[in-house]
Amino acid sequence: MNRGFALLLSLLFLSGGFAFGQTKYEREYRIREDAVPGPALEFVNALKLEGKVKWYMEEGLGQKSIEAKAKHRKKRYSIEFDLSGTLQDMEVEIRRDEVDEMALKHIDATFNKDFDRYKITKIQTQYSGESAALLRLAHSGGLEEGITKRYEIIVRGRKEGSTHFYEYTFTAQGDFLHRATIVLRNADNLEF
Amino acid sequence: MRKLIVGFTIWTLVGSAAFGQASFRVGMLPGVNINKKISGDWRLNLRMEGRLDLWKGTFSSPSDPDVRYDLTDMALVTSRKVGANNSLGAGYLIRFRGDEINHRFIQQFTIVTKYDAFRLAHRISTDQTFEPGEPWEFRLRYRAAADFGLNGREVDPGEFYLKFNNEYLGSIEGKEWDLEVRLVPVLGYAVNDDNKIEFGLDYRMDSFLAGPSHSTFWVALNWFVSF
Numbered sequence: 448m449n450r451g452f453a454l455l456l457s458l459l460f461l462s463g464g465f466a467f468g469q470t471k472y473e474r475e476y477r478i479r480e481d482a483v484p485g486p487a488l489e490f491v492n493a494l495k496l497e498g499k500v501k502w503y504m505e506e507g508l509g510q511k512s513i514e515a516k517a518k519h520r521k522k523r524y525s526i527e528f529d530l531s532g533t534l535q536d537m538e539v540e541i542r543r544d545e546v547d548e549m550a551l552k553h554i555d556a557t558f559n560k561d562f563d564r565y566k567i568t569k570i571q572t573q574y575s576g577e578s579a580a581l582l583r584l585a586h587s588g589g590l591e592e593g594i595t596k597r598y599e600i601i602v603r604g605r606k607e608g609s610t611h612f613y614e615y616t617f618t619a620q621g622d623f624l625h626r627a628t629i630v631l632r633n634a635d636n637l638e639f
Numbered sequence: 640m641r642k643l644i645v646g647f648t649i650w651t652l653v654g655s656a657a658f659g660q661a662s663f664r665v666g667m668l669p670g671v672n673i674n675k676k677i678s679g680d681w682r683l684n685l686r687m688e689g690r691l692d693l694w695k696g697t698f699s700s701p702s703d704p705d706v707r708y709d710l711t712d713m714a715l716v717t718s719r720k721v722g723a724n725n726s727l728g729a730g731y732l733i734r735f736r737g738d739e740i741n742h743r744f745i746q747q748f749t750i751v752t753k754y755d756a757f758r759l760a761h762r763i764s765t766d767q768t769f770e771p772g773e774p775w776e777f778r779l780r781y782r783a784a785a786d787f788g789l790n791g792r793e794v795d796p797g798e799f800y801l802k803f804n805n806e807y808l809g810s811i812e813g814k815e816w817d818l819e820v821r822l823v824p825v826l827g828y829a830v831n832d833d834n835k836i837e838f839g840l841d842y843r844m845d846s847f848l849a850g851p852s853h854s855t856f857w858v859a860l861n862w863f864v865s866f
Contacts, residue, residue, distance in 0.1 A: 474795035503791060523755075603723045609680070610723040631724065632793065633832045634751040635674045636802065636863045637760035637784045638726070639684050639716065 475505045483513060484532030490578050491515045491526060494585050525571070536575040537585070538599065543570060546598065553621030554600065561626075562604035568612070569601040597624065660851040663701070665694040666709070668841055668857035674865040680720035684730070688712045690857075697851075710736040716745060725750040732766075743768040757787045774813040782806035786827065796831040802839075819845035825859060833865040 480488065483502050491500055498518035505512050512535065515526045523540040546554070558565045574581055576594035584594060596619040603612050612629040670688035677683055690709040696702035716730030727748050734741040747764035761783055768776040786802040788794040804823035810816060825839025841857035 474791070474797060475793070476791045476795065476798070610720075612723050631751075631753070632758075633865055634758060634760060635672065635684070635865055636827065636835050636837065636861075637751055637758060637786060638718075638749045638762065639672055639674070639686060639863075 475503055478502045478504045478513070483515075484528065484530065486532030486578075487513055487515070487526075487528040487534070488532070490528075490532075490534055490582070491517075493582055494519070494524075494526075496524060534575075534578045534581065536573050537581055538571040538573045540569065540571050543567060546570060547619065547621070550598065550617065550619060550621030553623075554598065554615075554617055557615070557617075557621075557623050558602060558604065562602075562606050565602050565604040567600055567602050571599045573597040573599050573616075601629070660697050660699065662697045662851065662853045663695065664692065664853070664855045666855070666857055667691040667693065667860070669860045670862070672861060672863045674863070676865070677717075680726075682718050682720075682726075684714075684716040684718065684728070686712070686714045686716075688714075710734055714743075714745065716747070718747075718749075722750075724752060739770065741768055741770045753793075756792045757785050758793075760784045776810055776812040778808055778810040780806060780808045782821075794827075794829045796829055798829055800827045800829060801825070802827050802837060808845075817845055818848055819843060823859065825861075835863045837861045837863070 480500075480502060496517040496519040500515050500517040503514045503516065505514055511530055513528045513530065513532070515524075515528075517524050525538040525540075527535040527538075529535060543551070558567075574584060574594055574596055576591075580591045580594050584590060590596060598615075598617040598619070598621070600615045600617065601612060602615060603610060612631065614627045614629055615623070616625040617623055668688065668690055670686060673685045675683045675685075689711050692705065692707045692709050694701070694704040712732055712734050714730055714732035716728045718726045718728030720726045725748065728746070730745045732743040732745060734743070743766050745764060745766045747762055749760060749762045751758055751760040762781070764780045764782075766778050766780070768778075770776075782804060783806075784802065784804045786794060786800050789799045789801065791798065794800040802823075802825050804821065804825075806821040806823075808819040808821070810819070820843070822842045823839065825837040825841075827835055827837040829835045838860050839858075841855075841859040843855040843857070844852055846853045
């Protein structure tokens with residue numbers, strides 16, 4: 448057999464050995480409903496979501512959380528809990544025209560200041576507070592005192608010739624709170 | 640998934656059986672893909688790929704298996720990010736086949752979009768192949784590729800994934816032109832974000848527009864590493 452081919456095969460087998468010895472540092476994976484803490488399951492059941500609920504465990508650097516995802520009335524819901532099942536927040540994907548008009552003006556002003564060109568790719572309303580109040584919000588739509596509402600927005604922004612995706616967080620009034628650059632996963636295996 | 644498998648099978652059978660003299664080739668296609676970020680938005684991609692023929696013939700009268708080393712490809716492509724999720728690249732490939740050496744110039748544009756549960760990449764590329772004593776071959780290619788994590792919404796370190804490629808290649812050499820279609824379903828394992836191994840089938844069919852088709856069934860084994 449040709450030497451080059453033998454070398455290629457050896458490299459591939461070596462890569463396998465090297466590959467399986469590495470450390471895992473961040474991941475997210477599906478979990479079964481029976482592995483979900485009781486309070487989290489009770490909260491999601493009480494929401495009476497229309498679509499099938501999918502549960503995920505998210506493991507970061509020293510942090511773990513549980514997330515429920517489902518579609519309800521044509522909107523994507525994402526509900527995050529800690530490992531004991533205590534509600535952290537509830538996110539609902541919305542359209543641009545569903546953002547409060549005054550808040551949107553402030554948000555657009557921030558983006559105009561930060562970028563030469565931008566495009567909003569995803570908007571989520573994030574609610575946090577007492578789980579009972581969030582349940583009432585989900586059923587009646589009324590925003591009670593004690594519930595914190597924020598906007599989490601993914602935007603593709605171009606500044607000085609460089610384009611990136613960013614995640615912004617704004618208050619309900621559209622005041623800037625936080626920004627993080629989104630690091631896209633390596634896509635070499637799709638590009639080449 | 641079931642529809643995809645049924646469709647693929649029917650497509651393969653129709654493509655192969657419609658012509659009694661349709662030919663086939665079976666072999667191995669191992670490759671190593673090394674990616675290096677040079678600076679800022681620039682990257683280098685080095686690909687080495689070998690081809691080992693195992694069996695060939697026509698579907699109506701297959702010959703005996705015949706193991707034979709066919710060729711080695713080495714390609715170097717440099718690419719520049721031109722948007723948040725797209726890049727332009729250009730490069731050169733050299734092919735060693737026995738005593739013959741072919742040269743190919745490559746240009747490509749790729750865009751990768753992340754959806755909720757999968758990623759989808761579009762690649763449009765052109766290439767020009769030069770072989771002494773032969774007319775130049777020009778090709779225009781389009782490829783759609785998607786990968787899905789088998790346990791979660793994205794491919795995480797330590798996770799298996801499925802990847803599907805579907806590519807269409809139009810080519811012209813002298814006065815002859817052809818269309819080749821490729822379907823590549825593979826199973827991958829992500830050691831981490833920069834280290835992935837893929838194993839699966841690389842099915843190619845060409846020559847079907849003007850006569851008996853020619854099918855190639857490669858067993859693909861690829862290692863993608865970035866640093």
